Amino acid sequence: MCSLFGMIDYGKAISETQKIKLIKTLSICCEERGTDATGIAFVTENGIQIKKKAVPARKFRFKLPRNTSVVMGHTRLTTQGNACYNYNNHPFLGYCENSTFALVHNGMIYNDKVLRQKYGIAKTDIETDSYIAVQLIEKQRAFTVKTIKDMAETVEGSFCFTLLDEKNNLYIVKGDNPITIFHFKEIGLYLYASTEKLLKNTIQKINFKQEYTKIDISTEEIVCFDKQGNRTKSNFDYAFPYYFHYGNYENLSKNKMYEPFEKEYCRTYLEELIDFAENVGVSEEEVLLLFEYGFDEFEIEQLLENPIQLQCCITEILEKQYYIER
Numbered sequence: 001m002c003s004l005f006g007m008i009d010y011g012k013a014i015s016e017t018q019k020i021k022l023i024k025t026l027s028i029c030c031e032e033r034g035t036d037a038t039g040i041a042f043v044t045e046n047g048i049q050i051k052k053k054a055v056p057a058r059k060f061r062f063k064l065p066r067n068t069s070v071v072m073g074h075t076r077l078t079t080q081g082n083a084c085y086n087y088n089n090h091p092f093l094g095y096c097e098n099s100t101f102a103l104v105h106n107g108m109i110y111n112d113k114v115l116r117q118k119y120g121i122a123k124t125d126i127e128t129d130s131y132i133a134v135q136l137i138e139k140q141r142a143f144t145v146k147t148i149k150d151m152a153e154t155v156e157g158s159f160c161f162t163l164l165d166e167k168n169n170l171y172i173v174k175g176d177n178p179i180t181i182f183h184f185k186e187i188g189l190y191l192y193a194s195t196e197k198l199l200k201n202t203i204q205k206i207n208f209k210q211e212y213t214k215i216d217i218s219t220e221e222i223v224c225f226d227k228q229g230n231r232t233k234s235n236f237d238y239a240f241p242y243y244f245h246y247g248n249y250e251n252l253s254k255n256k257m258y259e260p261f262e263k264e265y266c267r268t269y270l271e272e273l274i275d276f277a278e279n280v281g282v283s284e285e286e287v288l289l290l291f292e293y294g295f296d297e298f299e300i301e302q303l304l305e306n307p308i309q310l311q312c313c314i315t316e317i318l319e320k321q322y323y324i325e326r
Helices: 016-033 112-119 131-139 145-154 196-205 269-279 284-292 297-304 307-325
Strands: 003-009 037-044 047-053 070-076 092-095 100-109 157-165 170-174 180-184 189-193 213-215 221-225 231-235
Touching: 003 016, 003 100, 003 157, 016 037, 016 070, 016 189, 016 196, 037 100, 037 157, 047 100, 070 100, 070 157, 092 131, 100 131, 100 269, 112 131, 131 145, 145 157, 145 170, 145 221, 180 196, 189 196, 269 284, 269 297, 284 297, 284 307, 297 307
Parallel strands: none
Antiparallel strands: 003 070, 003 189, 037 047, 037 070, 092 100, 100 157, 157 170, 170 221, 180 189, 180 213, 221 231
């Protein structure tokens, strides 16, 4: 479980100092979803720049060039690919004939090995499963909404992607993993992170009093934000993760680009939540109890961010069990 975060400052109403403070505070708030590495991408006159390091956000040095208007970031909880090797960390850089681009991912892709074999995609030093998304776009030699859509329909797993091109267009590709976007229309600013709680914590910590509205984005949507603050939407067909199908590996995807793959072991969203829960003092048994009583993975994640509500739910379940057993 990682966190996506970033901003689009199309109104140019906040100072450089405020901008750095805002993105720094946001990244530190996002640490609760990952401290193994931190990275950002932004655009300069020399193209896309990526800065990343295997440190938590509080130890990451944020230095943005003057007039930076779009920042795309990531805090990492490692599931595949050793974070000590910085090439395994997000963002990843991609190259197409019409544009370079940067990509970050929250979630897990579990058919990356199958896709490399299927399409003859070369293996690299990068071990992270997310990197296959970059390679699928590169294979089509063009960075467009269509190639992003094709990538999203080809990978299997849980995901939310963000991508940044050299023209300062930011794309959000929503699978089943969460994303929240606040729009501060009066000053011309979008701020986003993986959960609403992270955004609210950020604006509270820096005493950011501007009014905002929440921008809705649904599963199977691609939203593109340009540097003027305009946004456009398109859709894709999402192959829901196999663990939502209780072991049914057949007919997982609506697209026909690849055959069913071997039933090899791979980590699920639930397993990621169990690992995360242990870091915040919640046992595996408590997570599984919630799951058995009908809470889905996203609901469990929200409860893990609200310890009081989580304990109330667990207590209620245990009380029900007690009365049933009696």
